[in-house]
Amino acid sequence: MNAETLGAVRRFLPQIVALFAILAINTAVFPGFLDITVQNDRFYGSLIDILNRGAPVALLAIGMTLVIATKGIDLSVGAVMAICGAVAASGVAGGGSVAMAVTTALVVGVACGAWNGMLVAMLGIQPIVATLILMVAGRGIAQLITEGVILTFNNEGLAFFGSGSIFALPVPVLLWIGMGVLVAFVVRRTALGLLIEAIGVNRRAATLSGVNSHVLLITVYMISGLCAAIAGVIAAADIRGADANNAGLWLELDAILAVVIGGTSLLGGRFTLLGSLIGAMIIQSINTGILSSGFPPEFNLIIKAVIILLILVIQSPALRTFVVFWRGPKEEVFDKEQSAP
């Protein structure tokens, strides 16, 4: 292991520990949990399942990370998933080609993001309000597209995005990992990451330094829209139908959680895509664990909430302050200055 990976491991230690703890509990309860088998040239097993089922949240978390880094938030991603799933489904149901249907869905997703971005950047509407508009309206739009029914389709080409596999790995897994690598590469190899962080920390100072904050903000929301569109296509392909009411429902909250668990602050600025992706997998491990444990479904949400609360408390700076206080003030808590009145 070189120094860089070692640094990354140290940085994400709480997340990695949390992830392994949850997997360990799962393994203790279900002995076969870690088994991975190969059938029909494809890997099967609970771990693969987690990677696969976690795809939508992981994809949403990628876009959400960038949005949050600008001190924004995108509540509309769940609804955008529903819209784009509906667009793709109606495309093939109407006899169009898969390529055409998917492309249209992606373009629509990007357009949704552009809309959000313009409200935030040009009109100066607070992101939470600006994206709430599409969150509410989006499901209506999706219903208009599906004409109020679950729009099913029988197209193997589109279904491939949900259940197909390449190199023995499910396509959704490849999609979220690919998208994560692509976005991370673009953001870190260009100056985009720095400029996004600058906007998130102090938008006024960044703008006065010549950072084109309007264009960057819109771009970031467009990337979020694109990620939501891919997630929407996967969700529709998975059930071979577009469900305007339930596709992506509440997933914006899971995505935000994934970002926060991953270590990106909701106050904007420094962000980590890798952390968010680990966060998404933590959430999915919890979901899978609870589901396969056979607890009555009404417990699921409560257990999930408790586990997430635990993770967040362990990470919270307040707890760190407390520990420091306990062991004596060895380490500086930098935020103290800002919290003084």
Add this chain to the structure above:
Amino acid sequence: MSSEPMLRVENLTKRFPGALALDAVDFSLKAGEVHALLGENGAGKSTLIKCLTGAYRRDSGEIVLDGQPVDPRDTFDAQKLGIGTVYQEVNLLPNLTVAENLFMGRQPLRFGMVDTRSMNRDARQMLAQYGLEIDVARELSAYSVAVQQIVAIARAVDLSGKVLILDEPTASLDAHEVRMVFDIVRSLREKGLGIIFITHFLDQVFEISDRLTVLRNGRLVGTRAIAETERLDLVTMMLGHELSQETREHAAERGGKPETRFRFRGFGRARSIAPFDLDIGRGEVVGMAGLLGSGRTETAEVIFGIRPHDSGSAEMDGAPLALTSPRKAIAAGIGFCPEDRKTDGIVGDLSVRENIILALQARRGWARPLSAREQNTLADRFIKALDIRTSDREKPIKLLSGGNQQKAILARWLATEPQLLILDEPTRGIDVGAHAEIIRLIEDLCAEGMSLLVISSELEELVAYARRIVVLRDRAHVTELGGAEIDTDSIVRAIAADAGTEIGT
């Protein structure tokens, strides 16, 4: 005056990751004295204050107030002990009203509700003592840094029963306001308060303090009575060496008229600044003088496109310039170092390196990143040239001392190699040593052809390096002084002149 100190600090030590900010410092404050706390940028002055008020937790050391060991946990706690503080970075709440800021945490109540009417009345009275007549029901952010600073001072004065701490309170005030603040400080001294006063203006030290303490690199250099201290000694105590005395040639007497590079005609914006004509020559330094609110910052903001102009035109070397946004201004080779470094300057969580390269990177666009090596070279070059005191270039800029943040913002603009650099109170919070360095650096750049427009409340500073001085009043350019006319007296006269006696532009 009793000789037993009211506040005693012994062996105070404070360590930050990568920096020992205070190393066993002793300090004492008597009742009824003004005690100046001095030192270079990053010497540890603000840290000492913050340890005293509990904003920082000290590593070791003893604080004794009125014979009792005390350990305030936070600023509120310190206030309860009778210690009122104005921090270097004004930390009031910009989206509350002026009156709410003054009475935060102790609003007058009536039938269990905040009695806004009497609160506003009290607030108006409080500010009137400082000669400030403003609408106290407006949000604080609507006012300039100077006004905010006075509000912070008024609040701290009102809260301090025993000790008043002022960390560079006068940095953006002009002579008149400084006098008002000093009058209040003197009356508090008569009442027996102890006052700790941090500043980089040595004149103010000699004017108002009784004793002084100098810190250098986190260590105590010494405490002296003012009456026994010579100015030169003091500078040597602060810097650890003598300030190299240079006989500067009076800027205004330098050579013939430079060729005009920037030409503004009828440039202005309704309700911000009346249309003005302004020429700036190649390598020329033009100063702007005027009272608080006279339109100096507005002039800068209109030129830089922060408030786009709605009349007139601008040219550079005869070609028209579109200065409708900061980006366009930067593309045209203009840079602007704003007055309020906390809200308009630093990007706090980012490193010193990232802050220095930000403007240059933004101009290149996101797709053409500066390589890691270029960034490091650039950052190291300016950290050295401007003597920015930081443990390393990756330190978040918000952890630097105030003066060093200021230098880093200046570096951000110098890195873009601008044709015209606008500086709004450039030496705010910068120590005497660095001050001389920075002025020398700027003069070198001007010799290479950079033009400079400087706003400063420090008239001596303007006199020292401006070739011409534009005087502003009531949001209009009223007079221009040049050549032999430039000296502090004539500037003061021009600022104070009645509208009738204008010389005209």
